[in-house]
Amino acid sequence: MPRCFCPDPPTVEPGYVKDPVTGAWRCDFDNDWRGDARLICREGPTQCLAGEVSKLVGCKPLVACAAPDLGGGCALDVSTCAAVWPGGGCRMTCRLPFKGPGTIATCPEDNVDVGRPLEWPPSWSPDMCVLDCPDPSEPPTLPDGWKYLMPVGYRKEESTYPGCGDGDDQLDCWDDWACDVGLIGSPDFNCSFDGECALSVDPVGCIELVPCSAPVLEGEDNCTYDVSDCESVDSGGTCQVRCRAPFAGQPTTATCSYDTEPRSVRWSPPACECPQTCQLQEGYEWSNGLHWTQRQIDEPAQGRRGDWTCAEGFTGVAQWRCSLPGGE
Structure with a gap:
C-alpha cells in the first residue's frame, strides 16, 4: 500500500499563512482572519474533492456586528x-422623550458571523426606556421663537405653587393644564411618532359634556306635570318642573349632573292639586257648610269653607277632577 499524504494546494486563498518554523497552516491573524486552519484532500471519509486538488478551510475574516433589531x-x-468592529462598542441611549439608563453595546473580539447582533449587559433591557410625554407648550418640545396655539377644549391655569411669580421667569406660573368650560376630564399628553421617529404631542383627556334631556312622562304624569323647561339643560344646570294646567302647586327644581353620556335630568314631582275652578253643572251645587277632615281637626287653620255636593234630586258622592281639553 502506498504512503499517501495531503500536499499543499497549488494556490493559497486569502486568510491563510504557513508557519515557517513548524510548517503548519494557520489563519492570517495579522490581517483579521480567525478560525482553525485545516488542509484537506477530501470532504469526508468517502467523498473526494472536486478537481483532485487539496484546499485550505476553517478561516473566516472578522466582520462588524449588526445594529440591534429593536x-x-x-x-x-x-x-x-x-x-x-469586533472588540469595539457603541453607546445606546434613550431617545427623547423617553427616559432611562443607557448602556454600552459591544461586538465580540473574534466575531466572524455576518449579521451577529451587538451584545449588552444582561442587567440592562430596552424596556428601561420609559415614555415621558412632555408638555407641548413648553421647551424643548416647543422650538425657540414659536408660540403654542392651545387646542379647543383645553386651557392652562395659573399655578398655585408657593413662590410663583416672585421671579422674572413667569413660565412656571402657567403650567397647570385644565379642561375648558363645557368639558370634563383629566388633561394628559399623547405622544406619537412618524416613520422617522419625529415626535408629535397632543393633549388628550378632556371630553365634551352632554346636556340633559327632559324626563319622559307617561300616563297621568303626562297630564299632571310640565317639563318643557327641561328640554335641554347644560351639565351642572337646573330647570323647573311645574304643574300642568289646570293642576296647581309649587314647582320643583330638577338638576343635570356632569356627564358625557346622554341622560335625563334628576327630578322629583311637585305636589299638584286639582283646584276648585270648575263651573256649575246640572246635578251639582256648591255648599257653604264647613266640612272638617281628620287633618283639619288636628290643624284647624287648614279648614276650608264650601264643598261640592249632589243637588236635590240627585244621589251619589260629588267629586271633581282635572282634565285637559280634548280629554288629554
Missing part, C-alpha cells in the same frame, strides 16, 4: 451602532 421602535438612539 422592531422599528423609537425609544432608543442607536445611531452610533450601525457597524461596530
